[in-house]
Amino acid sequence: MARILAIDYGTKRTGIAITDELQIIASGLTTVNTKELFSFLKTYVAKESVELFLVGEPKQMDNTASESEVFIVKFLSQLEKQFPNIPVKRVDERFTSKMAFQTMIDSGLKKKQRKNKALVDEISATLILQSYLYSL
Known part of the structure; x- marks a missing residue:
């Protein structure tokens, strides 16, 4: 089997996570400067x-698109052109940043480490990837 790659797109930084080859475990891979994402x-x-x-x-609480969706739509267009043979699915990412921060607290990371936005x-x-795997 091949891997599933999850992207938390941002205008400055983009978080990336990946599954193992059996698509059982979701693991953080890296954070990339968005300008270097396609490379x-x-x-x-x-x-x-x-x-x-x-x-x-990203969605608002009333299920409407977030302001950042405009940038993501442009990114999706480029992604589909660069990788036409790899399908793209969208996953609701509401609360993932808050959940990520809480995960950092629960993991015992110090305050200085929790300020690491990357x-x-x-x-x-x-978390986006894990929620997708749970939905299968």
Whole structure:
């Protein structure tokens, strides 16, 4: 089997998580400067077999799209052009940043470590991926 790669897209940083080859375990992979995202993805996909991209879908509490959706739609268009053979699914990402922060607290990370926004983005991507795996 191939891996599933989850993306928590941001205009500055993008968190990335990946499954194992059996698609059982979701693990944080890294956080990438968004300007370097496509370069990173090309390199990763050349080395590893990826069968699906999951992209977080930010929504408001009333189920309407978040302001950041405008940027994500542009990204999705580029993603589908760059990787036409890998399907893309969207996953509701409401509360993932808060859950990521709570995960950091629960893990015993110090206050200074919890200020690392790159780590929050990576954990958020992992939570997006884990919620997808639970839904299967």
